[in-house]
Structures are given as C-alpha cells and as structure tokens.
Amino acid sequence: MSTTSIMKRRSFAGLLQNNTALGVMFMLPAGVFLLCFLTYPLGLGVWLGFTDTRIGRDGVFIGLENYRLLFDDSVFWLSVFNTILYTSVASVLKFGLGLWLALILNEKLPLKSFFRAIVLLPWVVPTVLSALAFWWIFDSQFSILSWSLIQLGLIDQPINFLGDSNNARASVIAANVWRGIPFVAISLLAGLQTISPSLQEAASLDGATSWQRFRYVTLPMLTPIIAVVMTFSVLFTFTDFQLIYVLTKGGPVNATHLMATLSFQRGIPGGQLGEGAAIAVAMIPFLLASILFSFFGLQRRKWQQGGSE
Amino acid sequence: MASVDFINVRKSFGTHAVIKGVNVEITDGEFVILVGPSGCGKSTLLRMLAGLENISAGEIRIGDKIVNGLAPKERDIAMVFQNYALYPHMTVADNMAFSLKLKGANKTAIETLVKPAAEILGLSHLLERYPRQLSGGQRQRVAMGRAIVRNPQVFLFDEPLSNLDAKLRVAMRAEIKELHQRLNTTTVYVTHDQIEAMTMADKIVVMNDGRVEQIGSPLDLYDRPANLFVAGFIGSPAMNMIKGRLDAADPHRFITEGGTVLPVVAAVEAAQGRDLIYGLRPESMRLDGAGLPVKVGVVEPTGAETQMIAKLGGSDLVCVFHERVSVRPGEIVNVSINAQATHLFDAESGVRL
Ligand SMILES: Nc1ncnc2c1ncn2[C@@H]1O[C@H](COP(=O)(O)OP(=O)(O)OP(=O)(O)O)[C@@H](O)[C@H]1O
Ligand SMILES: [Mg+2]
Numbered sequence: 001m002s003t004t005s006i007m008k009r010r011s012f013a014g015l016l017q018n019n020t021a022l023g024v025m026f027m028l029p030a031g032v033f034l035l036c037f038l039t040y041p042l043g044l045g046v047w048l049g050f051t052d053t054r055i056g057r058d059g060v061f062i063g064l065e066n067y068r069l070l071f072d073d074s075v076f077w078l079s080v081f082n083t084i085l086y087t088s089v090a091s092v093l094k095f096g097l098g099l100w101l102a103l104i105l106n107e108k109l110p111l112k113s114f115f116r117a118i119v120l121l122p123w124v125v126p127t128v129l130s131a132l133a134f135w136w137i138f139d140s141q142f143s144i145l146s147w148s149l150i151q152l153g154l155i156d157q158p159i160n161f162l163g164d165s166n167n168a169r170a171s172v173i174a175a176n177v178w179r180g181i182p183f184v185a186i187s188l189l190a191g192l193q194t195i196s197p198s199l200q201e202a203a204s205l206d207g208a209t210s211w212q213r214f215r216y217v218t219l220p221m222l223t224p225i226i227a228v229v230m231t232f233s234v235l236f237t238f239t240d241f242q243l244i245y246v247l248t249k250g251g252p253v254n255a256t257h258l259m260a261t262l263s264f265q266r267g268i269p270g271g272q273l274g275e276g277a278a279i280a281v282a283m284i285p286f287l288l289a290s291i292l293f294s295f296f297g298l299q300r301r302k303w304q305q306g307g308s309e
Numbered sequence: 310m311a312s313v314d315f316i317n318v319r320k321s322f323g324t325h326a327v328i329k330g331v332n333v334e335i336t337d338g339e340f341v342i343l344v345g346p347s348g349c350g351k352s353t354l355l356r357m358l359a360g361l362e363n364i365s366a367g368e369i370r371i372g373d374k375i376v377n378g379l380a381p382k383e384r385d386i387a388m389v390f391q392n393y394a395l396y397p398h399m400t401v402a403d404n405m406a407f408s409l410k411l412k413g414a415n416k417t418a419i420e421t422l423v424k425p426a427a428e429i430l431g432l433s434h435l436l437e438r439y440p441r442q443l444s445g446g447q448r449q450r451v452a453m454g455r456a457i458v459r460n461p462q463v464f465l466f467d468e469p470l471s472n473l474d475a476k477l478r479v480a481m482r483a484e485i486k487e488l489h490q491r492l493n494t495t496t497v498y499v500t501h502d503q504i505e506a507m508t509m510a511d512k513i514v515v516m517n518d519g520r521v522e523q524i525g526s527p528l529d530l531y532d533r534p535a536n537l538f539v540a541g542f543i544g545s546p547a548m549n550m551i552k553g554r555l556d557a558a559d560p561h562r563f564i565t566e567g568g569t570v571l572p573v574v575a576a577v578e579a580a581q582g583r584d585l586i587y588g589l590r591p592e593s594m595r596l597d598g599a600g601l602p603v604k605v606g607v608v609e610p611t612g613a614e615t616q617m618i619a620k621l622g623g624s625d626l627v628c629v630f631h632e633r634v635s636v637r638p639g640e641i642v643n644v645s646i647n648a649q650a651t652h653l654f655d656a657e658s659g660v661r662l
Contacts, residue, residue: 198394201361206408206459207382216407220398 098184231294567622600645
C-alpha cells in the first residue's frame with residue numbers, strides 16, 4: 001500500500017472524528033434539499049423581477065426597469081403604506097389583546113380548558129371561510145353589526161364597512177386581528193405556564209402589587225417567547241393575502257391593497273409577471289428587517305445562560 | 310419582630326379538610342419548627358401564615374393584629390421557598406434588592422442593606438451573577454439574603470435545606486441558627502428532617518394529619534413524648550415499641566406478649582390490666598452480663614456508635630451503643646435496660662401513661 005493511500009485513509013478517519021466535519025456531512029442532504037426547493041423558486045422570482053415577462057410570453061432582461069417604474073407608481077407606494085399600516089396596527093392589537101387573553105386564561109377559572117379550546121377556534125377555521133363570514137358581517141346592507149347598532153338606536157343607517165377607504169382599512173384589520181389572536185394568545189399562554197407560580201408568590205411577599213408582579217416578573221420572563229411569537233405574527237400579517245383578497249380585493253380605490261395582493265393582481269390577472277415579481281421582491285427587505293429584529297430579540301439573554309461565567 | 314398565634318385554624322380545599330383545628334402560640338423571637346410526615350399540612354399552615362392561602366376558619370395573629378384578611382404584602386413576612394423562587398432574570402444583587410426597590414428605597418439605602426447581608430452570607434463576590442450561575446447552596450443563601458434585607462416581623466422557611474447534600478445541609482443548619490441568634494427574628498421553619506428539628510428549634514410542633522400532636526422543646530419531646538405518634542417520630546433510630554401488660558402482682562414488671570419481663574419504674578394505677586405499649590429508646594440499653602438475653606441479628610458499626618438489631622421474643626429490638634462492641638450475628642448477648650428512660654403508652658388510645 002502506498003503512503004498516500006494510508007494518509008488518505010487516516011485523514012478520512014480523522015474527518016469522522018472531527019465534529020465540525022461530521023456535522024457538515026450530516027447536514028449536506030438537508031442543505032441540498034433546501035437549496036433546490038427553497039432557493040430555486042426564490043431565485044426564479046428575483047430573476048423574473050428583472051425581466052418584462054408576461055403570461056404566455058418569455059421576457060428579456062431589462063435590469064432595474066421594473067423597479068424604476070414602481071418607484072414612480074403611486075399605487076405601489078400606497079400599497080407599501082397600507083402594508084405597513086396593516087401590519088403595525090394589527091400586530092400591536094394582536095399583541096395587546098392576545099397577551100390580555102393569555103393572562104386571563106392563565107388564571108384559575110371554571111371551564112378553563114373549554115375556554116382555551118374556544119380561543120383556538122378562529123385559527124382552526126380555514127382563512128377563506130372566516131373571510132367569507134366577515135364579508136357578510138361587513139356587508140353594506142345585511143351586516144349584523146349595522147343591524148345591531150341600528151336596533152340599539154346608536155346609528156340610523158347601515159355603515160358602509162368596505163365601501164369607504166378608512167372603514168375598509170379598519171375592517172380588514174379587525175378581521176386579521178380576530179384571526180391572529182389565537183396564535184398569540186395560546187403561545188403566550190404556553191409561555192406563562194412555564195413561569196413558576198412560586199415566583200409570583202415570592203414577589204407578592206416582597207410587596208409587589210399585581211401590576212408590579214406583571215411588570216417586573218411576568219413580563220421580563222416572557223420576553224423571549226414574545227419575541228418569537230411577534231416575529232411570526234408580523235411575518236404572517238405582512239404577507240397576508242387571503243383575507244384581503246376575499247374581503248376587498250384591494251379596494252375601494254386601492255385603499256386596502258397590500259404589497260402581496262398588488263403583486264398578485266399585477267402578476268396574474270394583470271399578466272405582468274415581471275412587475276408582480278418585482279413587487280414581491282420589494283417585500284424582501286422588510287421581511288429581512290423583521291427577521292433581523294427577531295434575531296436580536298431572540299438572542300439568549302444573559303440570565304438564560306447557565307453554567308460557567 | 311412579633312409573636313404569632315394560630316387560634317383554632319382550619320383549612321379545607323373544597324371538601325377535603327387539610328388543617329383540622331390548629332392552636333400554636335409562638336413568642337417573639339422564638340425559633341419554631343414544624344415537623345410531621347409528608348402531607349400532614351405543614352406547608353399549608355406556613356402558607357396560610359404568609360397569606361398565600363386563605364384561612365377557612367379560625368384566626369391567625371401576628372403581634373396583636375389579626376391577619377386573616379391581609380394580603381401577603383401587608384403582613385411583613387419573608388419566606389424562603391423550598392425551590393428558592395429566585396427571580397431568574399435578576400442578578401443576585403437585584404434579587405436581594407427587589408423588595409427594597411418596590412418600597413421606593415434609593416440606591417444608597419439599598420446598598421447599605423444589601424452589602425452587609427451579602428457579607429454575612431458570603432455572597433459578596435457573587436452579587437453580579439444570575440441565579441442560573443449559582444450552585445444549590447449559593448442559591449439557598451441568596452434566598453435567605455432576600456429575606457434578611459427586608460428585616461421582616463417573621464421569617465418563614467419551607468424545607469429550605471432539602472435540596473442540599475448532607476454536608477452542606479449541616480453547614481447551612483449552623484448558619485441559619487447563627488443567623489437567628491444574631492437577628493433574633495421570630496422564625497417558623499418547616500422540615501422533614503428530625504435532626505434539623507432537634508438541633509435548631511427552641512420549640513417543635515409535631516403535626517400529623519392536620520392536627521398538632523405535641524408542642525414542646527426538643528428534649529421535652531424526646532424525654533416525654535405525649536403519645537405513640539410523637540414517640541415514634543422523634544428520635545433516630547425510632548423508639549422500640551413492645552406490646553404487653555403489667556404484671557398483675559408487681560407493677561414494676563412489664564410482661565411482653567412473648568412472656569419476657571421488662572423493668573418499669575413506677576406505673577400509673579390506671580395502667581393495670583390494660584393492653585400497653587412499652588417504649589424503649591435504642592440508646593437506653595447497654596451490654597451487661599446480668600441483663601436480658603437477646604439474639605443478635607445485624608450489627609452496623611458507624612464509627613461513633615454501633616447499631617445492633619436483635620431479636621427479643623419474636624420482635625426486633627434496635628439498640629444503639631456509644632462504644633464499639635464486638636458481637637457477631639447469631640450470638641446471644643445480654644442487654645440491660647435503663648428503667649428510668651422507658652415509656653408506657655396505652656395501646657388503644659396511644660396516649661402516654
Ligand atoms: N392546592 C391544593 N388543593 C388541594 N389539596 C391540596 C392543595 N395543597 C395541598 N393539598 C393537600 O393538603 C395536604 C397537605 O399538604 P401540604 O403541602 O401542607 O403537606 P406538607 O406537610 O407540607 O407535606 P410535605 O412534607 O410533603 O411537603 C395534602 O394532602 C395535599 O394533598
Ligand atoms: Mg411541604
């Protein structure tokens with residue numbers, strides 16, 4: 001046997017002993033899989049954004065032409081504004097209401113598991129179905145909300161929920177909040193349940209009021225979970241499509257068009273695949289920003305690290 | 310500092326009665342230990358005193374204030390939990406300072422209280438660490454530090470040493486006792502461990518199934534247990550309990566079921582003719598050629614003392630000798646009994662005679 005082959009063998013055995021190398025080898029199949037099935041569609045989308053592809057016709061590379069057009073397109077900027085408004089208002093509401101609900105569900109109350117199951121309902125129902133239900137709730141003539149308010153004597157004609165710009169924005173946000181609360185509430189509830197009750201007891205003996213117990217014990221211990229949950233919630237909301245598409249299709253006068261719905265509308269019914277792709281690509285910086293935000297939010301805080309100094 | 314009184318205190322969870330009428334008086338500055346088997350209601354009683362559990366009936370007083378309706382934070386009590394309950398997201402210093410911060414104390418005031426407390430407990434070099442980065446014994450000390458800085462009326466401890474290893478437990482035991490001598494704060498301490506109870510307490514409260522069996526100083530309980538439960542619970546190894554009756558002709562002779570005769574100092578009249586239990590501490594016997602013949606079963610030398618399990622009639626007799634003895638299993642040896650240190654109980658009611 002030649003020395004080189006022995007050397008080779010040795011180095012291969014050494015490779016098997018090396019944790020990093022071994023780790024890379026085990027991750028290779030998954031990596032290839034991810035590359036094919038995640039990166040390819042993403043790459044294709046980005047490429048399309050640089051072309052003037054239409055449905056039924058191959059495009060040619062046109063550089064940043066699509067983006068320049070979008071830059072001067074007031075509807076695009078309106079959709080950016082709408083998306084940011086929609087995401088921020090809905091996320092804040094979902095967080096506030098979800099946390100509140102989680103705190104209530106964490107108390108000792110009768111029929112606890114029943115209520116917990118109920119809270120999950122909006123999440124279990126298919127989005128399109130709940131969107132259709134909201135469509136009826138927000139109907140300009142048959143709305144149950146308008147009807148109730150009229151019966152109560154608070155208003156004298158039906159509210160034009162989806163016909164007026166600001167009403168429509170508020171309505172879709174309300175529907176999104178309704179749908180998103182269970183995820184936030186149940187996740188935060190799971191987080192709350194990991195906090196030992198004796199900490200609350202210790203704090204109450206230390207003289208903390210219930211607000212102080214929440215502020216100084218519960219909330220800081222919940223922050224890691226809040227960071228995860230809200231990152232997901234923001235991502236879901238930012239890329240929301242189904243609710244808007246069923247309820248308003250972006251109307252009235254583009255007042256509820258989000259970047260996702262505009263991208264679809266330009267790309268598929270409008271046939272301008274390249275432009276649609278460019279809008280979708282324009283969402284990436286926002287999504288990256290929120291992922292980065294969560295990355296720093298998710299970093300293990302000092303108190304979570306155990307062991308050595 | 311304050312006295313604590315439990316007056317006919319009861320507690321039920323739903324229909325399940327857990328504390329069934331407890332009366333305990335604790336004077337100012339006393340170190341009182343609650344002992345009893347698992348599930349007898351020690352923690353529940355402690356938590357009721359702290360205000361973490363409401364009181365179903367009866368009255369708890371701290372000083373001369375009835376505290377039944379007071380929230381925990383209004384009772385001025387500090388508690389060390391079994392699992393320490395340190396705030397994981399706060400450093401040792403912040404953990405200790407938390408109650409002071411809530412009171413609105415300023416930085417220098419906090420420092421002047423936390424520093425010396427940390428000094429006493431040997432935590433000065435750990436102040437910037439988080440609870441996760443501490444050992445069990447260090448966490449235990451932080452929990453105590455958190456209690457000390459408050460300078461409360463009453464300290465409560467719920468099995469604070471049960472998570473520590475034997476050596477550390479002995480060390481912490483001494484530390485807690487020393488701390489009590491220094492601060493002289495009224496203390497209520499729950500434990501399973503009767504060595505802890507015997508060595509630390511001014512007064513022991515023996516509980517069983519939601520009731521108080523006996524209250525007294527450690528040696529009181531050891532020398533004059535009020536009933537079979539206390540007799541069996543206090544002392545390690547446990548007291549030997551031998552069934553039998555007094556000799557009808559001579560009340561200084563106790564005759565076991567097996568027919569062996571054991572010495573009695575002076576039995577009560579009422580004991581005559583009833584089924585009795587003869588209580589004999591393992592320590593109250595010594596090897597003596599003139600004594601009772603017993604058959605050696607197991608011999609366990611521990612260095613300081615020798616434990617011997619022998620057969621007397623049909624039952625086991627546990628003896629502890631404070632010297633080294635050379636007996637072999639199977640051998641017949643003679644032990645003599647110190648009649649002064651024996652106890653008689655009524656077999657039916659379990660009450661001491
Ligand atoms: N929240 C509760 N609900 C119902 N029963 C309870 C509750 N807390 C305690 N108990 C019951 O009350 C009894 C006394 O419990 P407690 O915790 O006071 O016992 P303990 O003497 O401290 O026991 P240990 O030595 O094991 O800690 C037990 O039978 C327990 O099952
Ligand atoms: Mg307990």
